[in-house]
Amino acid sequence: MKKSFGISIVALAVVGGVIWVYGPEIREKVTPSASGTTATAPRQGSAQAPIPVDIRQVGTGAVRQQIEAIGSLRSDESVVVRPEIAGRVSEILFEEGQPVKRGAPLLRLDAAIARAQVNQARASITLSRANFSRAKELADRGAGTQRTLDEAQAKMSTDEAALALAQATLDKSTLSAPFDGILGLRQVSVGDYVNPGQTIANIESVEQLKVDFRIPEIYAQVIASGQAIRVRLDGFPGATFDGRVYAIDPAIDPNGRAVILRARLPNADKKLRPGMFARVTLIVEERPNAVLIPETALMPMGRDVFAFRVIDGKAVQTRLRTGLRRGGEVEVLEGLQAGDTIVSEGAQKLRDGQFVRASKLAGS
Structure with missing residues (x-):
């Protein structure tokens, strides 16, 4: 009698252990239905519900790299009008702050001395040209020497140079505008004695x-x-x-x-x-037509950057090569095209191949 009782206790212990270990699996496989019958329950994880994420289409826009x-x-063009010769201002021919045309006279210096030097040089050149003409005529007839001809020619060349110098000095007594522009403020008045390089006005x-x-x-x-x-x-x-x-x-x-x-x-x-x-x-x-996606769609992994394309309701992990960024968007150089559908937000909770559904439309 005692021996049977001991065997019964051992049997109960074995059955209890089996129920403890395999009980959850047994309960999962055999579950009472609403009608009172038993039905086999789905194994946990065998049916995957779509994960709600934000989805949008890839668009295009203009991006620029700028510094x-x-x-x-x-x-x-800018210049300061300055005289090249000294002299006294005899006339001012411009209005401050007004437009001026190229070549228009701006200021004149007293040119009495320069004009007299021009007249003197012209008189000298007239005489030297006449002397050279006579010397050449005599040399042609053999009545004059070559030295006399050479001296007459040298004197004529010297007088021509003197006339050119006197004329240049006279020309520089009038200052003209070098280009079209607007005149600045003048720094001199009529009667002022100016030196070479002194500021008159800017253009x-x-x-x-x-x-x-x-x-x-x-x-x-x-x-x-x-x-x-x-x-x-x-x-x-x-x-x-x-x-x-x-x-x-x-x-x-x-x-x-x-x-x-x-x-x-x-x-x-x-x-x-x-x-x-x-x-x-x-x-x-x-x-102007760069492929753009929101920065929130990016998933950096090491040196690579990924995003999830949505194909037939599944999230497909796609490697990208990105370019410039602008206002929360990033340019995609490789990996996506305009019109592709991507996960714009919520990519961090996804794995490659998971089913997804739109939680809201982009821009709603």
């Missing part, structure tokens, strides 16, 4: 302006003549002015380790002025 710099506006050509600006030498490989610029000026808030680079200094400035560029800026209405402080944006490269 910010500061610079200054300069006149297209600025402002139909178009130059913009000088500096770019760090690290960008020396990407700058080129012909690139576009956009200029913002403190004097014109909110306005931008377009220009184009036409010259690059071949030498790097050793003081700032920068490349100096010069661009032209149209100024037909003449509202821009030389000397203005300019904020310059140099447009290195611009692509």
Whole structure:
């Protein structure tokens, strides 16, 4: 009797252990249905519900690589009018701040002495030419010497040079505009005695302006003549002015380790002025139809960058090669095309091949 009781206890223990170990599996396989019958339950993980994510189509847009710099506006042409000879100002022929045409007389110096020197030189040249003519005639007839002819010719050449010098001095007593422009403020008055090199007034050509600006030498490989610029000026808030680079200094400035560029800026209405402080944006490269996706769609993994394309309801992990960035979007150079459908948000919770569904439309 005691022996049977011991065997029964051992049997119960074995059955209990089996139920403890395999109970969850048994309960999973045999589950009462709503009708009271038993049905086989699906194994956990065998049916995968689509994961809600934000989905959008890949679009296109313009992107540009640009460099910010500061610079200054300069006149297209600029000169300070200065006399080459000394003299007293006898007449001022221009109005300050007014337009002037090339060749227009601006100022005259007292030319009485220069005019007298011209008359004297003309009288001398008349005599020397007559002497040379007689000496040549005698030499041709054999009645004169070659020395006399040579001396007469030398005297005539000297007098011709003296006349040219006197005429040049007389011409320089009148100062003229070297190009079309606008006159600045004059620095002399009638009756002033001026010396060579003394400032009379400045002339600025402002139909178009130059913009000088500096770019760090690290960008020396990407700058080129012909690139576009956009200029913002403190004097014109909110306005931008377009220009184009036409010259690059071949030498790097050793003081700032920068490349100096010069661009032209149209100024037909003449509202821009030389000397203005300019904020310059140099447009290195611009692509109007770049493939763009939101930055939130990117998944960096080591040195690679991925995004999930949505194909037949599945998220397919795709390696990308990216380019420029603009305002929360990134350019895709390889891996995607315009019109592809991607996961724009929620990619961090996905694995390759998982089913997804749209939680909301892009832009809603």
